[in-house]
Amino acid sequence: MLQLIQNAHSFPEKTAVVEENHHHTYQDLLDRSALIARSLLAGKKDLDQERVAFMVAPSFDYLAIQWGIWRAGGIAVPLCITYPFPSLQYVIEDTQASIIIASPEFEEILSPYTGNPNIKFISLAEFQHVKESPLPDIERERGAMILYTSGTTSLPKGVLTTHANIEAQISTLVDAWQWTCGDYTLSILPLHHVHGIINVNSCALWSGATVEFLAHFDAKAVFDIFIVGKVNVFMAVPTIYFKLIAYYDSLPRSEQFELNERMKTFRLMVSGSAALPVSVMQKWHQISGHYLLERYGMTEIGMAISNPYAGERRAGHIGQALKGVQIRICNEEDQPLPLDHAGEIQVKGPNVFKEYWGKKEATQKAFTKDGWFKTGDIAVMEDGYFKILGRDSVDIIKSGGYKISALEIEEVLRKYPGIKDCSVVGVPNEEWGEIVGAAIIAEATLEEKRINNWIRERMPSYKTPRKYIFLEDLPRNTMGKVTKNELKKLF
Template sequence: MYLLIGFPSFDPSFYHRSDLIFQHGVLKPAIIDIKAGTSHSYCNLVSDIIELRKQLLKNAGTSIEDLKEARVAFLCPNGYDYVVSQWSIWSAGGNAVPLCITHPSSELLYVLKDSQSSIVITHSDFQEKINDIAREAGIKKPPTLIPTDNSRRAMMIYTSGTTGKPKGVITTHANITAQVKSLVDAWRWNDKDKILHVLPLHHLHGVINALTCGLYAGATVEMMPKFDAAAVWNRWMKPDNDLSLFMAVPTIYSKLIQYYKENIPKEIQPLATKSCSQFRLMVSGSSALPISIRNSWKEISGGVVLLERYGMTEIGMALSHEYEIEKRYEGCVGIPLPGVQVRLISEDGKDVTSLVEQPGELNVKGPNVFKEYWNRPEATKKEFTEDGWFKTGDIAMITAREKVFKILGRQSVDIIKSGSYKLSALEIEKELLSHPNIQEISIVGIEDQEWGQKVGAIIVLKNQESKLDLKQLREFAKDKLAHYKLPTLLKVINEIPRNAMGKVNKKELVKLFAD
């Protein structure tokens, strides 16, 4: 029997932790769904979640009161229905598997099969798209169960797949609670806050940082169906000026800057700049923030310095700049978040956390760290040390002056071994982005028999009609970078491909130099 649940029409329901909601006032808006043109109070949210929870359990079997961590996939657009789906799955004891609304059928089928989902909740907009896929995935009824607790598996989010095939990352209710409490504390979330949510909801940034933190704190989450630069600026410039937080990836900030400069009339730009003053906090994450975007944003926003943080699907957020603007340092990601332990381990296995300017692999430990990779026990074991530290695969160091962490890049793709040198691709990218005609850049290591790896540059020009060759690029950078860091290979393309979270798959980019 295939169990495919279409999104129902709800009566004016919630997670078993509903006390976190009621203490903030049941009539306060919890979710504003821009696409649907609706506003939903915490009371409505609790009521609707309970109602869908009943449907999940009823469809699973007449005697079932708990899904016992059965995987429940759901395909919903950004908005109120997404929140109700996710929290009803949790309240029923299920393991939530958010699907990407833009993924082709083949990728959706992969996730359904790999996660062994037994139920799919789908919004009416995607009913036709998911029917055949769910049938092919062999979705059936979940088994009977046991009472729920915080150690139970709560959610499975798939990694971005930038360094290999996506893996299902399992987090427990305890993991999610730790991640949320840490950010609510560090970023001073409160029940007066209102966040404009524009992020995808099949990755951690959108699910935990922007949505769940807001609900935990009793804030209001205003959800756009997807990011649109014009719609965002128009919303910000409304006269009520009632927003207080915004979170995005560097690509989004880049598009907002571009729209501001090219589409907002000169006489209106001061109003757009003033609208940024309503925000007490603006965050950038999921990939490194280029210095050019950081500085441009500060200029057009009237002095807003974006707060950068570091995290990944397996650990939630681990590092963040402090809340105070004067403690947000260029090119860095701050200090450990509350409840998170970090250390740096050198290539020869030594703990170099207490040393400045000494690179090492970032290890993380704490209640925020995920439980396991789904159905990959060997992969899980490989990523943990014997004493329980998760190996992120990212190389970092502590700066000498500010004493904060700086990410140098992924051990596998951002650290280039050329001759006797180990080069940071992120450092080279940062310097070359200051070229007046470079819009985007990605630095990769290309295999070479003599040097081990050569430095390859893939760039997108601001003006497609202009030219930039390797000799010109090296001439521009010779006073900014050591000679052994200068690119020896160059490809100019129209657009650097990115996934939904704005991340670049550098292993794929290397193939551009195959000839």
């Protein structure tokens, strides 16, 4: 039996899920997922790694379906509930899903598949009582889940992880972040992404903790749940912390004080999926008493590096390698460098994915000859902590022979009075190769010359932006990460 399912048997009467004042126990989750598994099998002994795509809002039903697919021997393919049909179609057809499950609110958008003879379309309401029958034994090396990369440089790739990969990703974080059955977390992140699926939901359920769902992000609703006094673990992306801070600033002092006191009792607060601005970390510490734990991971590897649970959480840094995960820094020829030299992060360990689905050549290119996964992220170690300099393709600007970190410039710009947020990219230039371009969200009209004079007092002149654009908002994906290739087009 899969370890995640096995662990649930240890907490049958404990509350696993809370949603809109409904409480579901671990036994409820086991029973519902078993019913779904038997329904999916429909008399077969084993789905034998058939791909099952499902479009269900974050909820008890989402978890039961995910577990049901796994228990039936299928590969789970969660669909993003905010994607337009062409994006959903790409995932369904790329994975060659043989079954689609949809909750009622998503049946219309997926209706083109209802008459497809090669795909079994199941409405969530159809999962009723089924005859008891044995469920298959699932080997840990089998495929378990396909999640899609954000596709910032090409078409999204399906990342196939095995049950062994997922167990390694979960157990490593449970150990590093000291999850227990006494924890209670709020799940607000999209569930077609490793952050919400693994770091929040699966770590909690592995440990016997409780997950409360908030289907749609709303700053007031988040703080209202905090005030109730049950949540003690919270994970979000920088954009969410930014929005929570903005809402907090609008509250009267009495409500701010109540939130201050409540959040001080939390055990753990984590930020990830995008670089955390130091300014946001400092402001959040002022209002919550917590230095956010920043970590590093991606769809292909789960989490690989983390600031310590007990110990200094260093702003602007992602910490040290997690237990069981090997990290090295390499040059462009995949030769290892001293850790205090800037280079690509490469990863090896049981957490690393199996393959890009149906893309043998892309899989081969993603690994070195000696089996290390090439992340494409550039980092350096400073005083024992890794620091991300950027992603080689979008965050490292190659200008006039210099390699410039866009993230470093962004961090400085955010300290300029009147700048609410920003993003820096390399803009193609015939003379320099690339020049530094800065997109600014400002509270009022700002003068470029004054910004540049101010920057030159803090950074070398070659890092000063040559082009500026002023925007209402930055283009972002569903995880709040700025889509820099889209931003480049605006220049």
